[in-house]
Amino acid sequence: MKKIVFMIGAVIVFLTGVLILSIHVDFRHEEEDNQEMTQKVEFVEVIDGKIRIDEVYTTLGVPSDSVYVTREVLGEKTVVSVFDKESQTYLFGFEEEGTNPNARGAYTKTVSKITSSNGAEAKLQMVLECYQDSNHRQINKIKSTKWIAVSGSILECEYTSYISDKNDQGVGTKARMFGTVKMKKGSDSNIWTSIDHTYSLD
Incomplete structure (x- = not known):
């Protein structure tokens, strides 16, 4: 026992x-x-109101002393998030994803800005056809622009985009996109938000 x-x-x-x-x-x-x-995750430096997402630059659009900005690499995608310093709440974000240049120096960049309103979240996405050589980079054309629902659903939207510093050859280094979207989240089907943003290769 x-x-x-x-x-x-x-x-x-x-x-x-x-x-x-x-x-x-x-x-x-x-x-x-x-x-x-x-x-x-790393903190992003704001220089003269501009930030670098990955290779592409953009204006922050809000006073830099009231926010802090982080960058995170998720596979092939780089995500930049902007937070309010006082409340620590997420305000908006940016995304960048791209391909490597081919033998002719051509590559694609996909850039997005994410915005939210009353719990509904959407991003305005722009796909750029770019070119680079040893001396410079340029945007040849904008391949597409569209709204994408992140949280909630899109009821109606409008958008446009263009190369804002287009030269005589029809290329440039800056692309602007802007648009408005109406969304539904839960019982609220009248949520409006807009985006107006410019991206730059330098």
């Missing part, structure tokens, strides 16, 4: 040790994951 009690006690001690070790390992892995995630 004593032998059985001893064996049961030994098993309980063993299982307790395994459980504690498992919790410790899981906690350490979670800590490592958090550290890895933290390393992906």
Whole structure:
């Protein structure tokens, strides 16, 4: 009988040790994951009202002393988020994604600005056909522009875009997009928001 009690006690001690070790390992892995995630996020410097998303620059559009800006690389996409300093709340964001230049120096850049209103969130996205060589980069044309619902649904929208510093050859380094969207979120089907933004290769 004593032998059985001893064996049961030994098993309980063993299982307790395994459980504690498992919790410790899981906690350490979670800590490592958090550290890895933290390393992906960096603060973005605002210079003369402008920020760099990845390779593309854009104006911040709000006073830089009232916000802080972060950048995070998620696979092929770079996401920039703008937060209010006082309340720590998310205000709006930018995204950039692109292809590598081919043998002729042509590549694609997709840029977006994300905006929200009354819980509905949407982004205005513009796809640029670009070119680069050893001396400069340029926007050859705008391939597409569209609104995309992030949270809620789009009821109606309008948008336009163009190369804002187009030269005699029809190319430039700056592209402007602007538009208005009406959205529905929950029972609210009259949420309006707009975006007017310019992106630059330099």
